[in-house]
Amino acid sequence: MMPTTLSLPSGLHAQLFNHLFPGDGLEAAGILLCSRVPGPRQRFLARELLPVPYEACGRRTATRLTWPGEYIEQAIERAQGDELALFLVHSHPSGYPNFSPLDDDSDAQIMPSIFEAYGARHGTAVMLPDGRMLARLYSTEGAAVPIDMVSVASDDLHFWWQDIIDTPCSRPVAFTSAMTRELSRLTACVVGASGTGSIVAEQVCRLGFGRVILIDHDHVEEKNLNRILNTVRSDAVEKRLKVEVLAQRANQYRDSSYIKAVGANLLTREAILAAAEADILFSCVDTHRGRSVADRLATAFLLPLFDVGVAIPTREATGGRAIAEVIGRIDYVQPGKSTLFDRGVYTAASLQAEALAESDPVAHREQVDAGYIDGIPEQAPAVISLNMRAASACVMEFIARAYPFRHESNAGYARTQFMLAEGLEEHVAESEFPSRMMPDLANGAKEPLLGLPILKATKRGA
Structure with missing residues (x-):
């Protein structure tokens, strides 16, 4: 089966990283607006970042984050014209390489309201301190499916696979x-x-x-x-x-x-x-x-x-x-x-x-x-x-x-x-x-x- 992927241009990935890791060790958030590739394979292409201002967040700690829904409303307004998908992204300053139970609970509250306002496939993502990312996709019924790979083409080609994201040194050696x-x-x-x-x-x-x-x-x-x-x-x-x-x-x-x-x-x-x-x-x-x-x-x-x-x-x-x-x-x-x-x-x-x-x-x-x-x-x-x-x-x-x-x-x-x-x-x-x-x-x-x-x-x- 062809993997489901989320791809970011290197400049947008760098912009997202700089926003999510400002150096204070606290979680931060942003929203990626992504186009889709038609056909049998699901590819999502990050086109734009809507950063959530730090001062707008009601609570920011090293493991928890709350932020107002008005930024999701802004993202939906921008996305609807071109039928873009939304990916809600936040950081894990601790380096935890998975979605936490708190993330699951937050998604369970937020995603239904997004689907009610804008009926398309949307997802969430997490970025780790070394820039690696993992993501998942939600159906309108609320089921979450992992995005198999997040990719970034910069000076190096980065492929971050969901099933081995917890292994930082998981990149294969050339010619093996x-x-x-x-x-x-x-x-x-x-x-x-x-x-x-x-x-x-x-x-x-x-x-x-x-x-x-x-x-x-x-x-x-x-x-x-x-x-x-x-x-x-x-x-x-x-x-x-x-x-x-x-x-x-x-x-x-x-x-x-x-x-x-x-x-x-x-x-x-x-x-x-x-x-x-x-x-x-x-x-x-x-x-x-x-x-x-x-x-x-x-x-x-x-x-x-x-x-x-x-x-x-x-x-x-x-x-x-x-x-x-x-x-x-x-x-x-x-x-x-x-x-x-x-x-x-x-x-x-x-x-x-x-x-x-x-x-x-x-x-x-x-x-x-x-x-x-x-x-x-x-x-x-x-x-x-x-x-x-x-x-x-x-x-x-x-x-x-x-x-x-x-x-x-x-x-x-x-x-x-x-x-x-x-x-x-x-x-x-x-x-x-x-x-x-x-x-x-x-x-x-x-x-x-x-x-x-x-x-x-x-x-x-x-």
């Missing part, structure tokens, strides 16, 4: 079977199933992700058999969808199917809503528009984004052109921090130029195929070794964030770029990139999806 066991509880989405995408997909499948979502609308062609893993000539002859081929082969690794193959363009409702069910997003696309959509996905659905790209620029040389450099780039994007757009991976001008090229599909396909080696048109570039290097670095970046093993802080590795001709590897810190206000942060499935009119729901929901 304990890491594999935790990955079996997570869902990865890989967008793009070609050169780098098929290799990323192979890794996340072999690493043991419990569920893998593959998104790509293209079919296998003979000219790309030299760089798409798990494809054979018959796949090209039959023009099979890349995602279906990869899913069929990878599903044979295990006793039961675990891959969802989405044979659709990323800029469709089907693809967006499928990706929204994931915990991690890997972008392995070869277009600027694809990266812009991945950017929006990460922002709206609070998905940590790992984007990989390769390039082989050339130079003029005697007798023709020669390789100037062999480049691989991996960007890690935290929801709410600098985006791929902020980092110049794509621009408004590049999106416009690409849109014009797409008006001529043949020319655009040739442009994409020639994109590996600048200045040398090549229909079947022999780049699988480069793709493997870059794809491996992309997945390793995820492992370094989820199961930190670097001697330095992950904050210094927002971008990694290697140049094989010069034998260099460079790293850029998150602080070196500009960032903007993001009004779409944690908007979830608010219409139109991703703020794009083209994705607006029709009467048929298509």
